[in-house]
Amino acid sequence: MFHRRRATMAAFLLPAIAVYSVFMLYPLVRGLYLSFTDSLGGPVAHFVGLQQYRAMADDPAVSAALWHTVLYAVVVVVVQNGLGLLFASMLFRRPRVRQALNVVLLTPTLISPVMAAFIWSYLLAPGGGLNGLLDAVGLGSLRHVWLGDPHTALYAVAAVNVWMFTGYSCAIFLASYMSMPTELLEAAALDGARGWRRFRSIEWPLLAPALTVNVTLSLIGSLKVFEFPLVLTNGGPAGATDTLTLLVYRNIFGGGKFALGIALSVLLLVTVVVLSSATNSLLRLRERRI
Amino acid sequence: MTSETSRLPVTAQVTSPRKPRRAGRLGSGLGTALLWVGTALFVLPFLFTVVTSLRTAADVARAPLGVPHSFTLKNFSDAFHQIHYGPSTLNTLLITGLSCVCITVLGSLAGYPLARITAGWSTAVYRLFILGTSIPVFVVVAPLYLLMRDMNLLDTYAGVVFIYTAINLPLAVFFYTSFIRSIPVDLEEAAALDGCGAFRTFFVVVLPLLRPVTSTLLTFVALQVWNDLLVPLVFLQDPGKRTVMVNAYSFIDPHTVQPTTLFPAALLGVLPLLVIFVFFQRQVVAGMSAGAVK
Secondary structure, eight states: OHHHHHHHHHHTTHHHHHHHIIIIIHHHHHHHHHTTBOOOSSSOOOBOTTHHHHHHHHOHHHHHHHHHHHHHHHHHHHHHHHHHHHHHHHHHTOHHHHHHHHHHHHHHHHSOHHHHHHHHHHHTSTTSHHHHHHHHTTOGGGOOOTTTSTTTHHHHHHHHHHHHHHHHHHHHHHHHHHTSOHHHHHHHHHTTOOHHHHIIIIIHHHTHHHHHHHHHHHHHHHHTOOHHHHHHTTTOSTTTTOOHHHHHHHHHHTSSOHHHHHHHHHHHHHHHHHHHHHHHHHHHHHHHHO | OOGGGGGOOOOSOOOOOOOOOOOOHHHHHHHHHHHHHHHHHHHHHHHHHHHHHTBOHHHHHHOTTSOOOOBOSHHHHHHHHHTTHHHHHHHHHHHHHHHHHHHHHHHHHHHHHHHHOOSHHHHHHHHHHHHGGGOOHHHHHHHHHHHHHHTTOTTOHHHHHHHHHHHHHHHHHHHHHHHHHTSOSHHHHHHHHTTOOHHHIIIIIIGGGGHHHHHHHHHHHHHHHHHOOHHHHHHOOSGGGOOHHHHHHHHOOTTTSOHHHHHHHHHHHHHHHHHHHHHSHHHHHHHHHHHTTO
């Protein structure tokens, strides 16, 4: 009786396995294969070994895009989690406004990236909201063509990303704060630990798991960023905000370099997997030491 | 990448009984002021968008940051037509709804045996699903395009729903498997002794218990699917089947369009989500914290 039961239960898996294999695993394997061919998307594809990867390595636009992607991720991870932590620690100490402000900070997270990019493309425009605000408060000298200057464009796009997801980092840190053992915090208070000292030796170690989660999530999310640079700058000015995802998209669906686009997507996969698992292992190791 | 989610804080609703010590009143007051200013900076762009979208173009041109003189809903009706809001909202709703159903059904069905059968192969299948949480959709988008073309699924809702189901199944499997593992097995054993087969046990005993994890999963999945641009942009080119995000992206160039057209379009695009957020605030917060394993 129990054998038949197990067999029926195992059959529950079949629909999920079928859909997942056909629409995820098979394309993944086929993509890896196609990156070693000269496929143009049609039925003909010759095996060409590492040719696409060599073409990639020789193309300065690719190394530039890889660098932009990593720099963008670093900026977003540091600033977003720094601000999120700052907000969370302040909210934790103010129980009366905690819940309300947490929800307010989360609102931008709900907006789709395309819509957030719409809003900010006006705010960051030369005659737009931010420059107008700077004029209004007498800081007109700081006016800038934020998205048009190759030196600031990538940071401006990153700022939009940070605006959208800081509330999210904050919510995760705050949840970690709320789960701290009260006895420990009380004992620390009795011993006179306050301010920076209390944060550094009591709260910071207890926040380690939340930090791991936050850093890992924001790292993966920002390495895969697509809509923000697409809508805000479309890679410009002069390729200053070209990311790996934009190159993949352009090569596959517009450049006639189908196989090269696929090889680029493999580079993206490797970047995401290597950076996220390295960061994750380091942070876990750190958790265990604390 | 996945095991840390087991201790992922799921909700920020708990209230602490601890009262902070009122030491350094000045410092605390300064901190509170900073907190309010900081929060205001985050909300300001949003409020500005709402206010500007209700002003006339002439009023905005006169003083973009000034006090509004007249309000109008005309911008919204213009944007409504420009991005074909009615049909594209229906398309997006259809795609989001169908994807949610498929992900829930396939995910919970798969989670049950994966949680209850302890054998080498079931662990292997579970790992294979979890692998999917770290694959960016960009990596499979080109081969998927070829596959859809060969299966005649380009420009069909079914194709897009299949893709969303495949993308989100790893997360659903992870959610359901870990949730069912935390349910005591006694009830199911009792049902089996009473003669319930695996099917009836699942639908009568297990399924009703899955409501909380399902609502968390669905808020996250619905947000993802509604907001997504890439999949419908690539796989739905028939103008009649486009989603809100694709229409907004294709019909509006944010660098040439006036804010009085741009902002209402942006707000219309997120309106359904804001409504959901108001009603399901708790689940959304939980879903976003827990769901973001991706």
